[in-house]
Amino acid sequence: MKFSIVVYAAPYSAEAAATAFNFTRSVLEQGHDIYRLFFFGDGVHNASRLSVVAQDENNLQQQWDQLIRDHGLDSVICVSSAVNRGIVDAQEAGRHELGAVSAYASSELAGLGQLIDATMNSDRVINFG
Amino acid sequence: MASKNTNKAITFISRRAPYGDSNAQLCLEMALACAVFGQTVSYVFLDDGVYQLLKHQDARGIDSKTLGKALETLELYGIENICVDADSLSERGIQGSDLVLEVEPVSRTHIAELIHQADSVFNL
């Protein structure tokens, strides 16, 4: 079965970000497909590569990045939510002369069209907020 | 975009008051995008979401965009199936004449129907 997963929650602020991660991992473990991850609203913080955590704490952003790369997942950060929250890729950082890239390269900044495409092409869409 | 040419029925349930958090705004943005991509959209205001429909909103003083005005774009984008939960209105003492849009007050049974006939539901 093909799943798309929409995440509205920021890591550490809301359990929902971790729930979404555990769910995604479980979907893959059971041999299902992920059509797309879509990070929206505060969910864009899940793609920040600038987080540092205490030694006894999980770095959820790093875990997402690892999972996305290990499984070659299609992962999209909503560009309109991302840019005003300081989550920028190299292109946006260059365009606005920000001097730093804050988004993991494993996710792509794109528009809401990618979410609509995901709803059109997935068997199940599940939201975590 | 690798999309097949499929049309899906997508129901949005907007349940949050405007301004306090961004859910109302996000819900609207998603629905407009769906309409642009030719999907069949139903838009439901439920619980505190009915506060989005109040007339006389002016959010300039809190440096926000006035959501009540933005809701008019639902119709401009061709979304015709817009409804509001009648119970949520009456629980909050809101009359039909208090609303910015001509929306149809509907029962929970009707909303249940919109949820069940949809291919996907976004509820925020």
Add this chain to the structure above:
Amino acid sequence: MTCLHTISKSPTSKLLSSCASVLKPGDGILFIEDGVYYCSLAESGRHPGADVRLFALKEDAAARGLSVHSAADVELVDYAGFVELCCEYEKIVSWF
């Protein structure tokens, strides 16, 4: 189409009453995150009626020290079970 509803806030949110008012026979409800506190209420405080199955996410219940085993009307599922439920029901409606 049958729906799996996930509820992720505690009973103070009244999410279950909103959810219950739009259920259809054959739907299911899965309590996750703070939604698992619904399992600590008396059965009448959470049961939306016949023909609706109730589930709770084991990991969230355990984290909060809740013994869902004492709630006979709620089935415990782990993440694998969560995924299975998503396949079993035809769509998922998240209440958060």
